[in-house]
Amino acid sequence: MLGLAPLKPHRLRVFDSRFGIRLLYQGTLFDDIGQAARFDGEMFIGPPMAEPHGAELLIRVPDFIIRLTRPALKFESVGSIDDTEHSLEEWAELLRALTLMATGRATLTIAGNDRIPSITFPVDQPITGPYLKEIPLISAFLDGWLQLLTNAGLRSTARFKFDAFWEANEARMAVDILLNPKSQARFEFQTLEIEEPSSPPEGLYFSSSSFADTSITFSAKVFFEQSDDPEWQYRSTRFEALDVRPQVDDLEEYGREQATACDLRLLIDPRNMTLAPRMDTPPTPSHHE
Structure with a gap:
């Protein structure tokens, strides 16, 4: 509609209803949409640098850091997963993100900064760390x-x-x-x-x-x-x-x-x-x- 910004949902869930209980839809109709994990963080844009890498974009959230330069995007966890404390909602977002990245078919979208446009990158490289087999099961449970x-x-x-x-x-x-x-x-x-x-x-x-x-x-x-x-x-x-x-x-x-x-x-x-x-x-x- 004229004068309104386009709707940009960060999560979409579809439900069946059985005896008044909403149940997550388990069919294949929305398989190409998938689930998402959303995080709010701090963004830092470094000063202009000489080649070969140029300026670095740094995004920091409590559990990980994203470093972006022209040739590469790096994802680094902060601390040990065993030592951190989170709420149910925070654990759900974090483990969903790790589960998506472990598939090798995820994408990462960075948005919300007026100085740069929204950008999306494929996350198709394997991740390493503890509990990689257990995390998808725990994520689904959460x-x-x-x-x-x-x-x-x-x-x-x-x-x-x-x-x-x-x-x-x-x-x-x-x-x-x-x-x-x-x-x-x-x-x-x-x-x-x-x-x-x-x-x-x-x-x-x-x-x-x-x-x-x-x-x-x-x-x-x-x-x-x-x-x-x-x-x-x-x-x-x-x-x-x-x-x-x-x-x-x-x-x-x-x-x-x-x-x-x-x-x-x-x-x-x-x-x-x-x-x-x-x-x-x-x-x-x-x-x-």
């Missing part, structure tokens, strides 16, 4: 956990170190069950007390999970099938998110209310379950590689 907090009307304010992610298995499971259409979580039972054994069993899973300074309570519908395993005769096939809210005081009462509201007679009490780590769960490292 984006999901932040979405669950938004749905529950919560916000985290705590600052914490990277080590906290090694203890987040239960929170990762909540994100996986509620937001991942192809959940990696699976429930297995030796037997199920069901009234209609001829139909595919359905049940309600309810639990509470905590991470950093935030805690949620949630419920999901669980679909089962009979397996060929002589010992573990029933296994889950998928989950359907039902509810997420701030942590409740009486989890058992919450489960009964959710089951009644959804007309489900099979309740899966988390206190009667044993959590087995996934194969790709980031281990607690003893050293950097």
Whole structure:
């Protein structure tokens, strides 16, 4: 429109809606758009220099420095990732940026300075550092956990170190069950007390999970099938998110209310379950590689 500056969004998220819960869209329609990480920093433009490199443009943010000269762009981290403290939102932006750069298909856009126009560079060189295999998994968990907090009307304010992610298995499971259409979580039972054994069993899973300074309570519908395993005769096939809210005081009462509201007679009490780590769960490292 005349007189208005063009809209320049720095993040675009698309959601499905299931039972009033917004779920991140998992299809391929927007694959060419992708996610972005945005940082505010300080920009310094050095004095004119003689060839061969000329003046240097320096951009500094708390976690990294970008040095730009005519022949090259250099990205350098500041300090050790194990020693810094960040909020959930700050960790999410940083780990998303590292995940994008690790793909070798990222781009870097520098904008916001009146002295130079907006410029974009490809980031196609490999990056080095610790936890390169684990960071994409942690990044996906963080984006999901932040979405669950938004749905529950919560916000985290705590600052914490990277080590906290090694203890987040239960929170990762909540994100996986509620937001991942192809959940990696699976429930297995030796037997199920069901009234209609001829139909595919359905049940309600309810639990509470905590991470950093935030805690949620949630419920999901669980679909089962009979397996060929002589010992573990029933296994889950998928989950359907039902509810997420701030942590409740009486989890058992919450489960009964959710089951009644959804007309489900099979309740899966988390206190009667044993959590087995996934194969790709980031281990607690003893050293950097």
